[in-house]
Amino acid sequence: MESSLLVDVVSVFTDEAGGHGNALGLVRASALSEGREQEIAALLGFSETVFVEELIEHGAHREAVMRIFTPGTELPFAGHPSVGCSWWLDRHGTPVRALRVPAGEVLVRYAGDLTWITGRAEWAPEFEFHQLASAAEVEALDPADVTDGRHYSWAWIDEQAGHVRSRMFAPALGIAEDEATGAAAVRLTTLLQRDLLIDQGAGSRLLTRHLGDGSIEVGGRTRAADPVRLVLA
Numbered sequence: 001m002e003s004s005l006l007v008d009v010v011s012v013f014t015d016e017a018g019g020h021g022n023a024l025g026l027v028r029a030s031a032l033s034e035g036r037e038q039e040i041a042a043l044l045g046f047s048e049t050v051f052v053e054e055l056i057e058h059g060a061h062r063e064a065v066m067r068i069f070t071p072g073t074e075l076p077f078a079g080h081p082s083v084g085c086s087w088w089l090d091r092h093g094t095p096v097r098a099l100r101v102p103a104g105e106v107l108v109r110y111a112g113d114l115t116w117i118t119g120r121a122e123w124a125p126e127f128e129f130h131q132l133a134s135a136a137e138v139e140a141l142d143p144a145d146v147t148d149g150r151h152y153s154w155a156w157i158d159e160q161a162g163h164v165r166s167r168m169f170a171p172a173l174g175i176a177e178d179e180a181t182g183a184a185a186v187r188l189t190t191l192l193q194r195d196l197l198i199d200q201g202a203g204s205r206l207l208t209r210h211l212g213d214g215s216i217e218v219g220g221r222t223r224a225a226d227p228v229r230l231v232l233a
Contacts, residue, residue, distance in 0.1 A: 003032055007044060007228045012084035013180035013204040013220035020203035022180035023225060024084040025049035036232065041069035043230055047175045048081045052089075061097040064089055068101065072174030077103035077123035079182010079206075079218045087115040087222035114207070116219035117182075121190040124183035125173070127152040129191065135165035143169050143177040152184045157199070164188070166200045180204035186216040 011021030025044045027033050029051045033040060041049040047070060054065040066085055068075045075081075082099055086108045089096050099106040103123035109116045130153040132138050138155050146169035154166035166188075168181040178184075179201035189196050189208040198206040209217040 003232050005032055005040065005230045005232055007040075007049070007230055008088065009046075009225040009227055010084045010088055010222050011225050012080045012087075012222045013182070013200070013206050014223055015203055015205050016221070018221070018223045020179070020201065020205075021221075021223065022047060022080050022178065022201070022204060024081055025228070026085060026088050027051045029053040032232065037067060037069050038074065040230065040232070042071045042174075043232075044228065045071055047071075047173075047178045048075070048078055050081045050085050052085065055089075055094060055096075056100075058097075062094060063098045063100050063105075064094075064096045065100045070173045070175060072172075074102075075125065075173075075183075077101050077106065077119055077183060079117065079119060079124075079185060080180050081182075082106050082108075082117040082119070083115050083182060083218065083220055084222050086110075086117060088224075090115070091224070111219070113221050114219045115222060116209075116217050118211070118215050118217050119183070119186045120214055121187045121216065124187050125150055125170075127168070127184050127187055129154070129188065131155065138165045138167055141167055141169075146176075147171055152181070152188065154188065154198075162194055162196045164196055164198045166198055168200065177201070180206055180220070182206065182218045182220075185218050189216045190214075 014021035107118040157163040
């Protein structure tokens with residue numbers, strides 16, 4: 001017997017005009033999705049899909065319990081799903097102070113059209129970082145040349161301003177190329193020990209703040225996209 005699941009979709013880390021961004025699937029956990037999270041994420045094919053399992057009220061504050069899946073594996077933490085889910089919850093009238101993910105508590109704040117989340121480098125997957133000489137070299141990379149691992153290639157656009165051009169390839173996560181990668185931005189900000197403005201992929205934009213206590217804030221803009229109805233056998 002077939003069942004259908006309606007999946008909300010948002011685009012995370014868009015530019016100021018709402019262009020580009022990384023697609024994210026959002027599912028409110030139910031009996032239909034329970035135990036099939038990895039299957040659903042693989043069928044959707046987004047770089048990540050999140051499952052919101054519970055909203056917990058703490059007086060004036062609210063937390064969301066969330067799990068994150070790539071098409072190939074579950075992640076303890078990821079930046080673009082955390083930013084996108086926080087924005088989506090706020091848009092549906094349930095803003096949160098924090099997300100509870102397997103890695104720990106991800107603090108959330110809203111500032112105008114930006115949504116910010118706080119993560120730590122040790123929560124993020126390991127990446128091989130490759131600093132190139134120019135943004136043009138980053139743009140010339142071919143995802144077909146990367147067959148395994150998790151690789152983040154970057155170059156300065158303006159080092160004094162902290163402006164970076166980057167791309168990320170992660171066959172190990174089932175992702176040929178990720179349009180915008182918050183977890184890698186957390187690691188790069190930790191590595192460079194400074195705030196960054198990152199242009200990744202085809203035109204996505206990420207902002208980071210180095211907080212000095214081992215924590216990194218990642219912020220960006222999100223917009224709604226068309227939902228997807230998924231048919232499950």
